[in-house]
Amino acid sequence: MQIENIKKNLLSTLSEDFYVYPDSFRFTEDFACFILKDSHEKYLGVIGPEKIHKKIGLGSQFGRDISIESINGFIIKFFKRNDKNLKKLLNIFPELNPSPLGVNTSFGFGDRLGLANAAHIKVIKKRKEVLPVLAQQSVRELLKTEKDFKTIVAQSTWNILQEGYQGKWGADADHIKDEEYFIKAVEAGMTMFTLDTLEYLDEAVLNMTSSMVKSNYDLSTGYIKRIKKQYLDKKIELDGNKLYFNEDILIRLALIYGEALEFTQDIFQFLSGRLNRFDFEVSFDETNTTTTPEAHYFIVNEMRRSNIDFTSLALRFPGTFEKGIDYLGDIDEFDRSIKIHGIICRKLGNYKLSLHSGSDKFSIYPSFARNTQGVFHIKTSGTSWLEAVRVVASIDPPFFRELFTIAMDSFDENKKVYHLNLDKDILPTSIKEVADKELSGLIDDRDLRRVFHIAYGAILEKEKERLMKLLLENEQKHYEYLLKNFKKHFDAL
Ligand SMILES: [Zn+2]
Numbered sequence: 011m012q013i014e015n016i017k018k019n020l021l022s023t024l025s026e027d028f029y030v031y032p033d034s035f036r037f038t039e040d041f042a043c044f045i046l047k048d049s050h051e052k053y054l055g056v057i058g059p060e061k062i063h064k065k066i067g068l069g070s071q072f073g074r075d076i077s078i079e080s081i082n083g084f085i086i087k088f089f090k091r092n093d094k095n096l097k098k099l100l101n102i103f104p105e106l107n108p109s110p111l112g113v114n115t116s117f118g119f120g121d122r123l124g125l126a127n128a129a130h131i132k133v134i135k136k137r138k139e140v141l142p143v144l145a146q147q148s149v150r151e152l153l154k155t156e157k158d159f160k161t162i163v164a165q166s167t168w169n170i171l172q173e174g175y176q177g178k179w180g181a182d183a184d185h186i187k188d189e190e191y192f193i194k195a196v197e198a199g200m201t202m203f204t205l206d207t208l209e210y211l212d213e214a215v216l217n218m219t220s221s222m223v224k225s226n227y228d229l230s231t232g233y234i235k236r237i238k239k240q241y242l243d244k245k246i247e248l249d250g251n252k253l254y255f256n257e258d259i260l261i262r263l264a265l266i267y268g269e270a271l272e273f274t275q276d277i278f279q280f281l282s283g284r285l286n287r288f289d290f291e292v293s294f295d296e297t298n299t300t301t302t303p304e305a306h307y308f309i310v311n312e313m314r315r316s317n318i319d320f321t322s323l324a325l326r327f328p329g330t331f332e333k334g335i336d337y338l339g340d341i342d343e344f345d346r347s348i349k350i351h352g353i354i355c356r357k358l359g360n361y362k363l364s365l366h367s368g369s370d371k372f373s374i375y376p377s378f379a380r381n382t383q384g385v386f387h388i389k390t391s392g393t394s395w396l397e398a399v400r401v402v403a404s405i406d407p408p409f410f411r412e413l414f415t416i417a418m419d420s421f422d423e424n425k426k427v428y429h430l431n432l433d434k435d436i437l438p439t440s441i442k443e444v445a446d447k448e449l450s451g452l453i454d455d456r457d458l459r460r461v462f463h464i465a466y467g468a469i470l471e472k473e474k475e476r477l478m479k480l481l482l483e484n485e486q487k488h489y490e491y492l493l494k495n496f497k498k499h500f501d502a503l
Pocket residue numbers: 185293295296324366367
């Protein structure tokens with residue numbers, strides 16, 4: 011097919027009624043597809059001879075066919091972007107499917123609305139050293155956005171089609187705590203599975219004296235004996251850093267992590283029984299206490315012993331990782347901590363350290379990137395949602411004021427599932443005094459960012475349609491805000 015000829019012809023034929031996404035053209039030998047939109051919706055366009063249209067067999071046609079004058083017998087047809095049509099396209103372009111990314115440097119772009127990934131792809135096209143994880147949602151996010159894994163994979167794929175992305179990408183079932191959601195994630199074609207071990211960690215032991223530990227736990231089990239035999243009084247020297255496993259440290263590690271590691275093994279076996287290749291992330295990040303170097307070494311060593319082939323590991327670093335705002339804590343302390351974790355990671359090898367709640371952690375990104383030597387995974391999500399809210403603030407002030415009311419009214423409820431150190435008493439009760447043109451600046455306020463961050467469920471429940479419409483109508487602005495935001499993220503790395 012004469013690619014440039016078709017593209018030019020098409021853009022001029024359609025420009026009156028549609029916007030055609032210029033990067034979306036995807037060609038085979040005998041047809042091409044592309045994405046376009048009118049003022050209401052986006053569609054899939056296909057150009058080719060009639061017999062090819064028949065062969066592809068897409069359904070749910072929209073509007074009438076247009077024949078291309080300059081190419082005899084070629085017809086443009088328009089279709090709804092639905093799951094059936096996507097499935098047919100995936101048979102033709104299997105490279106559109108997500109795949110495991112292994113230990114390559116990667117970045118997670120959660121997209122709660124299914125609209126932001128297009129901008130994320132624009133960012134990634136300029137940063138080819140980083141592979142994107144596009145469909146990334148936790149169960150908490152799925153419930154609040156009323157989506158499932160299948161939907162988020164489909165939405166990311168449509169975004170990829172729109173932006174003409176050709177590289178690899180991952181789909182992350184984030185913070186999964188039980189088998190039920192692993193089954194759903196496998197069925198939906200997710201490629202990365204993040205296990206949340208929190209419910210199996212026994213942190214109580216950290217607040218006990220040695221004698222309390224002895225009286226509260228049975229330390230004569232085979233497991234404890236095996237651990238002692240393997241690690242007791244072991245001294246490990248890593249680039250001048252010493253790890254030491256005395257009896258007290260060791261028994262606490264065994265008690266804190268023992269069950270979580272068993273659970274990890276169960277889940278790993280479950281996944282390996284169903285998939286040949288997948289990325290497996292094990293997360294210990296939502297604990298109350300910082301992961302010690304000894305704990306890091308112990309966890310990895312134990313997982314290797316159980317043949318758990320994991321790709322990335324999320325540890326709990328010092329400081330506070332609140333959603334959607336910069337790091338709160340002592341940057342030097344973080345630096346010291348990630349330095350030794352980075353050394354351990356390289357020594358034990360073949361996995362990457364993962365930073366969760368990575369939205370806007372600008373002040374620690376340089377240290378994280380340096381100390382992991384660029385081999386890392388970072389997850390963001392809330393920061394993209396906040397850019398959508400910023401679009402509302404700049405385009406439709408009265409609507410933004412309504413969203414503020416929803417966010418404030420639902421604050422106590424939202425806070426139940428998101429732990430944040432933010433007292434309602436210090437928040438503004440009204441933004442009546444704020445001038446319209448100042449509203450978008452509120453999205454930079456550290457407290458209001460968190461208020462809106464956790465309010466997405468409540469906002470979508472009440473105003474989803476209106477919000478989506480506004481974002482579609484102001485898509486370029488939405489992308490522009492996202493690009494600006496992620497430039498800041500990537501510049502800090
Ligand atoms: Zn996490």
